[in-house]
Amino acid sequence: MFQSFEAKSSPDQGPPRLKALRAQMAKSDVDAFVVPRADAHQGEYVAPCDERLAWLTGFTGSAGFAAITQDLAGVFIDGRYRVQVKSQVADEFTPVHWPEIKLGPWLVKYLKKGNKVGIDPWLHTVTEVRGLRAALESAGVSLVMTPNLVDAVWDNRPDRPKAPLLVHSVEVAGEGSADKRARLASDLKDQGSDAVVLTLPDSICWLLNIRGSDIPRNPLAQGFAVLHGSGKVAFFTNATADEAVNAHLGSNVSLHPYDGLAAYLETLSGTVQIDPGSAPEAVHAVLVAVDGIEIVEGDDPCVLPKARKTQAEIAATRGAHLRDGAAMVEFLSWFDEHAPSGALTEIDAAKSLEGFRRATNTLHDISFDTISGAGPNAAMCHYRVTEDTNRAILPGELYLVDSGGQYRDGTTDITRTIIVGNPTDEHRACFTRVLQGMIAISCARFPRGLAGRDLDALARAPLWRAGLDYDHGTGHGVGVFLSVHEGPQRLSRISEVPLQPGMILSNEPGYYREGAFGIRIENLIVVRQAETLGDGRDQLDFETLTFAPIDLRLVDVELLSKFERDWLNDYHLQVREKLQSRVSKSAKDWLNAATRPI
Template identity: 60%
Template sequence: MFQSFEVTSAPEQGPPRLAALREIMEAEGFDAVLVPRADVHQGEYVAPADERLAWLTGFTGSAGFCAVLKEEAGLFVDGRYRMQARAQCAAEITPVAWPETQLSGWLTERLGAGSTVAFDPWLHTVKEAAKLREALGRKDIRLVAVDHPVDRVWTDRPGPPEAPFFAYPDKMAGETSANKRKEIAARLKDAGHRAVILTLPDSIAWLLNIRGSDIPRNPVPQAFVILHDSGRAELFCAPHQAAEVTDHMGPDVAVIEKAGFTAALTDLDGPVRIDPESAPERVRALLEEAGVEVAEDDDPCLLPKARKLPAEIENTREAHLRDGAAMVRFLAWVDAEAPGGGLTEIDVVRALEGFRRDTNALRDISFETICGAGEHGAIVHYRVNEETNRAVRPGELLLVDSGGQYLDGTTDITRTVIVGEPEDEHRRCYTLVLKGMIAISRARFPKGLTGRDLDALARYPLWTEGLDFDHGTGHGVGVYLSVHEGPQRISRRSDTVLEPGMILSNEPGYYREGAFGIRIENLLVTRKARQIPGADDRKMLDFETLTYVPLDRRLIDTSLLSPEERDWIDRYHADTLARIGPRLDGAAKDWLTAACAPL
């Protein structure tokens, strides 16, 4: 199994660990210490060695941070994680609604003039540090850079990852690393930048056409790269990690010990480009202390990486069809086994991974499978473990959000199904969520819009009933890279223009605490829309669906659907049967045929 079900933290661990940290705070004269869920590379995901937030608080969610004061500890989490935070943390750790409550305001309400707030500048971005320093400075509160104090009390901290990197075939990437570096170098020259510092693991993986296993579930290398305007680059990592990719990268990429990164920064000629959204504050400080001119601008790999090349799109189509067939086998199995009442959430997760493994192409799951039965479905990022595992009972909704990492693509799909017979409220809420998912799938929109402009389409059917959900409608997805990829997304906070080739999830939901959760998710790729005869010549975009797995027709209240929505569902099911059916036989194919019958 890729997934384990061990209990990795417990609420009772928090108080003694906070006490140990506060002893250091007292000795050093700190009034507060910031504990982010971050590492020196500033990607979304971290290795076990960097799980400081989970170790200290017990909270294992993939986003959040803690501010530890002498008498109080605030755990800042968004709407996806508030139930989880309450369940995983001791009472003396207070969940704080973020971003509704900003860290700077929370701190200035509790700290007086002359107070000091300790932070590790490797674990906060340039933008975060600047914003916080300015806000605290107005109240005469100092932000003090330190090596993180948690590392001094975390005595059994795991070592850093050291697995070898491996080559990603140029044919699958759609472009050679040399050509990618040439293209990015030309952009640096046009901007007047002599070099760029890259810290994001997926940017480095994309640029060099390499992959790694330093981060669980995400095939990325943890390293640093300095790319010069000549196209030459230095890769900073443990040399043994790069031994298998040196020839693949070519002579213009030098491999240097990771410990040499800071010294290399001080030898650069400026202007040197750093992305304030992802570069650690310590990188900026080192450059400026050495007198190197700094230019703040976007990571130049982000948009080229997000705009998938034709080879990447073709590859990922195949990955989704393969994964779709595995999902159909799984759903047919659930339909046959779950109504008997003998399954648990762990049984379901194990079975799903087994169906994916049967493809003989699965390299890993793309994230820890979210499998929530009944009330657990309302915990947006619920991870079942040996303590929380419960039976899958007849009459309940079962939410399964999962994905696979294949060499040709990364998948992410959510299906909510009924075990047995649904209640009317199940059908009403499911159909409202489905209407939002269909609205995004059918969207046709002018070129130049962002995900923020589309987000309301997914929410409107819920809004009409006084309902909503506390997460974005969709995130970017890589191709055998991170299952959460920026900068593209469908969200109220997205300001990235959507462009052809960008892959996005489409996953509206509804969650009723203590009762059930509903989420329906397909992946889409943005494309140029077909010209409508007689329309003006405005350039339009729309989405191609990548995910083909049936929806649960038992949960669809057709009286709530428009004719266009009914037609979309029937066309989607007909396409699913045509694309997935030839990959199946026996009972699974019979189940698919019935599941895809017209409404």
């Protein structure tokens, strides 16, 4: 079934909902209320019942939050969404540039001493609450925990999902759940803890070798879990389990209702670990109130092992990328045939691409709503086409398509920018500088211990030399039949997590000119041990996982160095050799021309 495209909410929905929320705030004796995008699991992608920010404001981006007072309604968004937010929120909402402007100082500016700021403690982490409380209390403003005030005024709010659980094959995972649990439980005991509370669904799915369908586009089961030092796990979820799942989980994994976590925590004793960066403040509050519990703080123990993919996961992901690459070739060939007529729309193209992926007969779902943007729409780097925004893809325009697939053996994410007809010199110059940045990351070789912040500038340097830049990170982590955006690894100037072998990342520099065009080129890469050279220093580099043609019509060869030109020719040779036997005859002919040496 093709992806559905929802029309934009009516512009008169925001003000009535804002008015209702403000009335509820007055009734609850709070002067401000914070509405995050995140759910209780700090998810970037949330279930329909947790779409509070979109319901209230109309903003559908995957990151941000709102702060509502009786006089102001600020929508805090980062650089990815500053164009998009203008077209989605009513005039009553004021876009606020975040993180340049922090929530605490913004609230202090507009509140008075003695005012109260309300938050739902299930939707804010321990770390967030500490920082916000400190910022407010220094100005005499108090932070109070309340039931969710949006939920109180949201009529016909969707129910929490109850989708079936799936067994994730050990052949793909490379390690059985029992072995993972035993290993992490042993580490837990060595650190002096009796149990750890897990609140991230991707951590729990990784640990138990299960998948779900609670979150659109992400094969996750929503829930919480407690891992004990014995290796036993209590899993709190509304997801359903059949006989095969129960047999897979075994007697050491017990299933409980989603809303049963708080009561279960009250039965614990000893030393309990939480991750303050992801655990809800509500979890911390329950544990604090239990006699006999000592709380210790540490990172979620699943996060790094999950990020360091096994050899089996990497091998499986390679296979998924080849099938996905073949689907991309079929699409790009089809697009080049049909787009010059000017009759294709953004939705037409997105549906076609999804169709080619489904034609592989291995697609579980797309990995996120396809970003299909032509001309000025592509300048919104996380643009989501709707029936209202859908436009024709016209000759002379750049078309940007960022898409991916969820396969049972891997998760893909690829962006290509394509010219319809003839590019301008400006198109080619900007595209080539983006390409140079992507090549620089692809070829990077670096000492072990460096983090994403140490490499991010490599992708930006060609743009910087021309006075250009982009307002998003260069790359994010990617799971294996899990979240398409996975932490903790990133290629970003703010990422301090050392890159380690097995970590999969995106490599996606871009350039966006508001009202005109957008450019992004994205491959996935995996960190590996580099070949020993020189004096034998311990170094890492990247293996490219994504194989699909890059539009040579947009490449200004005169801007490329010989090294860059050789890299592009070699990459296209690999694309041709890996994919030509996987595509139709017409797509093969197109592929051979699209990957010709330059």
